[in-house]
Amino acid sequence: MAFNFFRGQTAQVIQWDAPQPSQLLWQFPSPHDEIKNASQLLVGPSQGVLLVYEGRVAEVLDTEGLYQLRTDNHPFITTLLKLRTGFESEHKLKLYFYRRAENVNQPWGTAAPVKYLDPVYQVPVELGAHGNFSFRLADARRFFTEVAGLAEAYSVLQAKLLLQSRIAQTLATQLATAGLSYQQLDAHLTVLAEQLRTPLAAEFARLGMELTDFRLTGTVFDAVTQQRIGRVADAAATTQAAATAGLSYAELEKLHALRDAARNASGLAGAGAQLGAGAELARQLSASASPTPPDPAEQLQKLKQLLDAGVITAEEFAAKKKEWLDKW
Structure with a gap:
């Protein structure tokens, strides 16, 4: 004793x-x-x-x-x-x-989807992101006072989870100002990571940590976002095809409806719908033409674009092609 x-x-x-x-x-x-x-x-x-x-x-x-x-x-x-x-x-x-040594290659990922408005399609987007970062304890006094307190021990994992919680909010803010669309993100991951590094370094410093490296390696979009973007992208492609052919989106959709009716109907009704589609196509192309006699080559080019976009069938294209070639 x-x-x-x-x-x-x-x-x-x-x-x-x-x-x-x-x-x-x-x-x-x-x-x-x-x-x-x-x-x-x-x-x-x-x-x-x-x-x-x-x-x-x-x-x-x-x-x-x-x-x-x-x-x-x-x-x-x-x-x-x-x-x-x-x-x-x-x-x-x-x-x-x-x-004091650097803690390298700490994996991070967003726990909840990050939401922002796509600047091109103007639709809400939800995505997850992941990557890795490295850090070290740079200001021990601040870290002890602001984070650890009088705990007997504090692990690297605890610090990683704390720092990771700061990434999602900073990422959402950066996406809102970066002007990158859904289709551009993967091609700009390195640039986006560099843009994130400065505000994240400031967040880490407030906790006594130094951000020594930060990487954004990928993004994952949820199913709803992919479906939403897909619908918008299809509509945009159709609108572009219509404009190239000298038609409005509404006019092109009307041709789509006539085409579908012709394909789905049977007998005389189907034949009538098919004739209606052909007549409507001729009317639309004639209406979009200038008062001067239309150029057959230009009209054939428009017809090919409509065929490629799936607006008209191969039979309709062949019939109209023969008609314009006869006028040439």
Whole structure:
């Protein structure tokens, strides 16, 4: 009993001799938070130490080496004077070791879909994004005060999850101002990652962290967004085909309806619908022509575009082609 008591009052070498890559912050265990005079503090490579004296961060040691500690605890005098308080000193010193090395290739992904308005199609888009980043503990005092507090340990995983939570909101803000459409994102991942790095670095710094690398490796769009964009893209392609042929979107849709009726009907009704489609096509092309006699080559080009867009059938194209060639 007496041996253990006096052993607690002697000087010691304080070190973090078995740090794990998964640990970011570790409190040196001391039963009564009493570090005695003449104790030596060994700070290893890529390590740092926080000295929390009487409840506040008194000093940050971020250079490796051997330090001599002097506190207000005098081993034997303190023991004699503090008999009524269980031999504890009123002067408390806690030591926290932290990892200064870079934590590389930490994978990240958005936990919930990021929503923004597509600048080209003007429809709401929901997407997930993923990548990786690297960071290191740069401001130990700020990190201890703002994040870790008096926890006995803090892991790299805890820090990663905290930092990752800042990425989604920053990504949504950047997408809203980047002007990139659904179809352009994958081709601009590197540029977008660089644009995200500056605001993310500021967010990390507020937590005492330094963002050393950030990568955006891919995006994933939900099924609803893909269907919505697909419908809009189809309508845009049809509108472009109609404009090239000198027709409005409504006129082109009318031809689509006549064509479908001709394909789905049977007997005389189908034949009548087919004739109606041909007559409507002739009327639309004639109406879109200028007062001067139409150029047969131009009309054939328009017919080919309508055929490629699936507006008219091969039979309709052949019939109208023969008609215009006869006029040539």
